[in-house]
Amino acid sequence: MRRMLFEGLFRRPVTERAPTVDDAEIEALAERLGIAAKARLGRSLSIREIDAGSCNGCELEIHALNNSYYDVERFGLRFVASPRHADVLMVTGPVTANMREGLERTYVATPAPKWVVAVGDCAAGCGVFGKSYAVIGSVSEVIPVDLVIPGCPPEPIDMLKGLIGLVEASVRG
Amino acid sequence: MSTLRTALLNAALTIEEQKPWPRITVDADTWRQATLAIAAGNATLSGLWAEPGAMHMAVLDDEDGALMVLTLATPDGCFPSVGLTHPPAQRLERSIVDLHGLIPEGTPDDRRWLDHDRWGVRAPLGTGASAPADGAPYPFLKAEGPPLHQIAVGPVHAGIIEPGHFRFSANGEIVVRLEERLGYVHKGIERLLTNTTLDAAAKVVARVSGDSTVAYSFAFARAAEAALGVGVPQRAIWLRALMAELERLANHLGDIGAICNDAAFALMLAHCGILREEVLRACKTAFGHRLMMDRIIPGGVISDLDDPAPIKALTTRIRQRFPRFVELYDNTASLQNRTVSTGHLSPELARRFGVGGPIGRASGRAFDARKAPGYPPYGDLDFKAAKREDGDVNARIWVRIDEVYESLELIEQIIDRLPTGPIAYPLAPALRERRVPQAGGLAHEPRDSASEGLAMIEGFRGDVLVWLRTDETGGVLRGAVRDPSVFQWPLLEAAIEGNIVADFPLCNKSFNCSYSGHDL
Numbered sequence: 158m159r160r161m162l163f164e165g166l167f168r169r170p171v172t173e174r175a176p177t178v179d180d181a182e183i184e185a186l187a188e189r190l191g192i193a194a195k196a197r198l199g200r201s202l203s204i205r206e207i208d209a210g211s212c213n214g215c216e217l218e219i220h221a222l223n224n225s226y227y228d229v230e231r232f233g234l235r236f237v238a239s240p241r242h243a244d245v246l247m248v249t250g251p252v253t254a255n256m257r258e259g260l261e262r263t264y265v266a267t268p269a270p271k272w273v274v275a276v277g278d279c280a281a282g283c284g285v286f287g288k289s290y291a292v293i294g295s296v297s298e299v300i301p302v303d304l305v306i307p308g309c310p311p312e313p314i315d316m317l318k319g320l321i322g323l324v325e326a327s328v329r330g
Numbered sequence: 331m332s333t334l335r336t337a338l339l340n341a342a343l344t345i346e347e348q349k350p351w352p353r354i355t356v357d358a359d360t361w362r363q364a365t366l367a368i369a370a371g372n373a374t375l376s377g378l379w380a381e382p383g384a385m386h387m388a389v390l391d392d393e394d395g396a397l398m399v400l401t402l403a404t405p406d407g408c409f410p411s412v413g414l415t416h417p418p419a420q421r422l423e424r425s426i427v428d429l430h431g432l433i434p435e436g437t438p439d440d441r442r443w444l445d446h447d448r449w450g451v452r453a454p455l456g457t458g459a460s461a462p463a464d465g466a467p468y469p470f471l472k473a474e475g476p477p478l479h480q481i482a483v484g485p486v487h488a489g490i491i492e493p494g495h496f497r498f499s500a501n502g503e504i505v506v507r508l509e510e511r512l513g514y515v516h517k518g519i520e521r522l523l524t525n526t527t528l529d530a531a532a533k534v535v536a537r538v539s540g541d542s543t544v545a546y547s548f549a550f551a552r553a554a555e556a557a558l559g560v561g562v563p564q565r566a567i568w569l570r571a572l573m574a575e576l577e578r579l580a581n582h583l584g585d586i587g588a589i590c591n592d593a594a595f596a597l598m599l600a601h602c603g604i605l606r607e608e609v610l611r612a613c614k615t616a617f618g619h620r621l622m623m624d625r626i627i628p629g630g631v632i633s634d635l636d637d638p639a640p641i642k643a644l645t646t647r648i649r650q651r652f653p654r655f656v657e658l659y660d661n662t663a664s665l666q667n668r669t670v671s672t673g674h675l676s677p678e679l680a681r682r683f684g685v686g687g688p689i690g691r692a693s694g695r696a697f698d699a700r701k702a703p704g705y706p707p708y709g710d711l712d713f714k715a716a717k718r719e720d721g722d723v724n725a726r727i728w729v730r731i732d733e734v735y736e737s738l739e740l741i742e743q744i745i746d747r748l749p750t751g752p753i754a755y756p757l758a759p760a761l762r763e764r765r766v767p768q769a770g771g772l773a774h775e776p777r778d779s780a781s782e783g784l785a786m787i788e789g790f791r792g793d794v795l796v797w798l799r800t801d802e803t804g805g806v807l808r809g810a811v812r813d814p815s816v817f818q819w820p821l822l823e824a825a826i827e828g829n830i831v832a833d834f835p836l837c838n839k840s841f842n843c844s845y846s847g848h849d850l
Contacts, residue, residue, distance in 0.1 A: 207493075217540060224603035259514065
């Protein structure tokens, strides 16, 4: 193990350059969110992930945000274990009837100010599953959604752009 | 089992047209005898599903991997319970009660399973009578006594994982009983596979469990091709296996890192995470999608491998890096201290539940669908199915390590021997041919309007089963899928017993069952 740690001192990091997010997009996002939380949040956001019915494809790619290539923590973004510690909820999947209460209670347990990011085509519009006896609908039909990141599943770089946009918007607001 | 197969065939009322394995209709007595034979270990239960007026049971021969489907008509809405003598069937039966309203006579567990009293209907695929959506409390099994306390976990967990509820009864630190409550991500997949188009059904099946999307699309395509009697070009067959092995490689690398991370050994997660990401990037370059979703279709594949160089570079790099992580795992005593002897699953239970994938192979059940029943191109490829006997977390890690090497080996063989030619045959001409009478037949004799196909594919988690009934135009009349997790989840309850609560994440991750694949 010592050898691997030692090598790590000299090897160049694999981490990607930070993706650029269009200024106009950030302004629009800040305006839309009506963000005025800079003093409280600084440049840091704590994220709680909730699977409200996904196929677990989106979870795989959200996981990838934590790997050395994307390394979300360098942007002040951190996944936390409890909604009570969270500023942002990343919600995946079409909301199933069986998960609706779980999602609502997680939202209520998150302290304000808070933002909800709907991740993936299912969260945005039920994807291939559609509404049925088992599926209530997209995330915005259950809790208010601030940002949608489409894709099936969205690639980590797209999620990273969305989240950085959110951080920037919260700083400018 | 072959004698059982013969006996069942002799007792069949009718033999239906299902490819490549037969489906037979039987009476209640034969159904009971088959159930008893399964309970006695003469065969393995591989699937149990329903349609209006009938029950289907897939029976697997462990030795040669041959499947047979038994069908029992249920005119009075009842069938003899399989779960009564064979516990692995119990949750499947509870799901059938919830979705179809068919009653398993003599069932030892009549609690609802997928139905959490949230749908507003009972038996949505059966009568569909309206019911209150009030989320009635679930009666957990009791474990009582002065020192015991309960720990309730979920459905929303601490990590980035799917939702499910775990109820622990613990005596101090020791888990006395774990009971799972699943069904939170039930999306009504069975209804989505009823009376739909082949394309729509393919998209849904590809999303039964996103981490196994290649395995599911592979199984769906093979079931559809068997039902419709259409062929696949050689190059597509080999590309399918290439995608399947890349998917296995990515998932195993992720799992090995994540299991070690649950023993607080984050270094392994960091390094395996890099390799996993490199696999996904190579997949994106080669096939245009990181998870290779919707790349396999009935009739072939949709994206060709123009340049094998990125995949070759990937295997070379993994062969350079991965052995050092294996060495690290093997030489870190504090990590082994957590994994060795933890979460033991006995070979007897593994066999009885017919548990597939690395979990079964870590507990002495050698079954691998690539070997038996087998499907092309694996018969032409040289590989060993990994197998260990210890049945603990350590064995499950080692099986995955062995399978990483086997997958690398397979990927290299496939790249070297990839046949040339087209990557898909169009379905349309084959379907038109089906509608005209066959040579020698009567001029206007219609062919059977419906035909059925069954396919089993080895995903990274175990054997995936897909059954399809199609009409003459290639539309899907009815479909059923069975995830390997169905038989793995109950065994997690057995494996955790007597372990400390803090080892649950370790055991759970070493199983890595799919919630979505189970809940459907």
